[in-house]
Amino acid sequence: MSLLEVRDLKIYYRTPMGPVKAVDGVSFDVREGEVFGIAGESGCGKSTLVHSLILRKPPMFHAGGKALFKGKDLMGLSEEEARKIRYTELSIIPQYAMNALNPTKKIKDIVWDLAKEHGHEDRSEVEKLLRERLAMVKLSPKVADMYPVELSGGMRQRATMVVSTLLNPDLLIADEVTSALDVTTQRVVIELLHHFMEEGIVKSIIFVTHDLALLDKIADRTMILYAGKVAEIAPTEEMISNPAHPYTKLLLDSLPKMGVQYKKQKLRGIPGYPISLLNPPKGCRFYTRCPYVMERCKDEEPPLVKVGEEHYAACHLLGGDSE
Template identity: 80%
Template sequence: MLKVRDLKIYYKTPAGYVKAVDNVSFEVKEGEVFGIAGESGCGKSTLVHSLILKKPPMVHMGGEAIFKGKDLMKLSNEEFRKIRYEEISIIPQYSMNALNPTKKIKDIVWDLAKEHGYTERKEIEEKLKERLEMVKLSEKVADMYPIELSGGMRQRATMVVSTLLNPDLLIADEVTSALDVTTQRVVLELLHYFKENNIIKSLIFVTHDLALLDKIADRIMIMYAGKVVEIGKTEQIVKNPQHPYTKMLLGSLPKLGIHYKQQRLRGIPGYPISLLTPPEGCRFYTRCPYVMDICPKKEPSLIEIENGHYVACHLHGGA
């Protein structure tokens, strides 16, 4: 459904270009949940937002993103407007605050529907009521302003708005980061429900929490400092991680039933590099416990080490 090749998305600043997404390649298959993980600042949100709407200072510097035969990087604003929310949609980060506070939910939905050529408001409002019921919200929510809803209710209302036109590909960007664990579970169940009922076909789920991806994703891509460091099936990434960064990410997760005195959490030493002036070689070498002489000098290639499992690391010969 989506093929991204050598994509470069930079931010133009007075100090130069911030290389937030630098030569990233991956694909999303129809019917799958594709997870993207990495710590804050790794480029995952920039990557997915570039597929929906490129706004200054974001600049496309190269590469392509082929979605249903069209290169998203070459579409005009008008062409983008036609497919946004209808073919490809997003539940944005901080989505609890994404809805226009001056409009009722039904008016927000109607504005969206009109933009895509719908003319029967009654039909749209009936569909809205059905979707609200799906996400366990009263139909009265349609007549309410976002400020009248709790955080969890606003999250679900935003999910309804983002999926009302049945997009083929839905991007969920850090949709669970500000929620308690009970509401997180509700959100994950709703996303699964949307997919099982063909409201959406494929899902890109962006998070820093690998434990969540273990429950929902078919495949996972790990990003660090604007680069892809590992891609594989969820079981390969979680049970058999091969990149040092992936191993350290997993090692920093708390485990249920284990007291901190039994096993201390292991953080990742050091700090992420500046993407204004990234090093020539591997971008993780300054924090890697396995650093070799070649690491600062040459960037590792993403190579396949087993069926469907790709790693960019000199430990695996990715020269």
Template identity: 55%
Template structure:
């Protein structure tokens, strides 16, 4: 199947006075056409840096090495002018805190007009017929175009941003923590709508970034688990949520509340400790400080990605030993 995005050994660091923070360090993955890839992990694992780095590399982010090819074009080598030409059209983003993205002094229609003009599009009546069609798709009345953002509820703003980010039918949409500020029913609605956008061909593929692993069961075809700037495990949703191999993935999944289970019967488990400081971090597995299965090799050598199958990869020195112990 055609691959929309191929990322190979990508490194994006933050430059500080004390050195480099290795936020994205040797990350590799791909996204197939028509696929929704969920990316999950704790705060600070690099997932939002990855999403933003693909569409807008700006200080203090620094591209170090590697490549990220969108339809065969390496995004990391494009000039600002070249990137501006494909942004919103070939690759788009629903940013974190998107509901605060609107200008409070502009009506929604003016906001959209100014945005598309920057991409060489004439916001004429024909264009706004398309906008109105998309509004109906997310159950918004066209009257919202003549309102200011302060007149919209949080849910309405979220749906409006979804419409704006996908107006030019991008090949790849990056949805960054779009459900984090929503209640459960609104989360489900947003997930359903994004899947519908994919099914209708409005978007071709999507990266869905979240810290809530449970949400990915509703939307993702495959899941990539990140920890401390690196890939821990990648696999199809069923495998990651029901048969994870990496100890960090297992810990994340075990922290998800289960239905029909009382607190007295089984308490939720947490992951002890905190993620490591990524400033000038050396070799070794970055999860070793919190991993109950860590051995000597984990302290000195960074685990390489190992293919368990064509759609399942893991970065762990001891996964076979762990699996053997868990099956005893």
């Protein structure tokens, strides 16, 4: 069963030079009980996409498409309707989570403000739950009485995860939550996200990252974005072992490999630079960097076609039936 169904979603930014088409016709679904990964280079639209589901602030605006969450179109909700489901049904651990907590308030006061806004009246019960959740993420109950500035980066990250999941949201968005952490702390965060699902605290997770190696450890399915478009969607293991889109292949080739020395095999980057989304080409948005570019790539946008079981990619090199 799908918890979230996104169809032809377009999220742009207003600028004096015209709209920046950051998310331009993206479709996917997130099923109950799964971790859905979203990956791509910086500027591909992944953070814009997930933040548009939570809160759209100018200059961001909805330019078309739908995002059906539990049957309701998130794009059509009033601010009051959106506020009611924020953190209770749909929540986010923001990209800069370590700086997301109000530095002038203790953790318990931050949590109480959130709980009170959503109708909770018993502060003692809320603080009891807070201390239970802190213990769950291996933090001392004393953290509840501390200010964010008194915590280390890893501790603040876990405290933010507790705040974002305290009201048991159905869908949790984790936006680049491991990007500023060392490898050991990254592992702790990944294990905690799994634990939240195992304990029924959240039903599904959207995990956003630029690191495909991390997705292999957490995501059931993965969507690759490039310049505001879907390049590929597939079960994560299938995508990593059998990538169909040239961009996905190049992303995987750019990852460092264990046991391989630089003098024997140098890292391979993706040639060229991402395109401007103010005036993107009418054809394939990857054609300026693709090693397999053909004439039709410059004029015809490739459709998303089926290349395997639950495996779709948008490239003129591929055959198959359109999605």
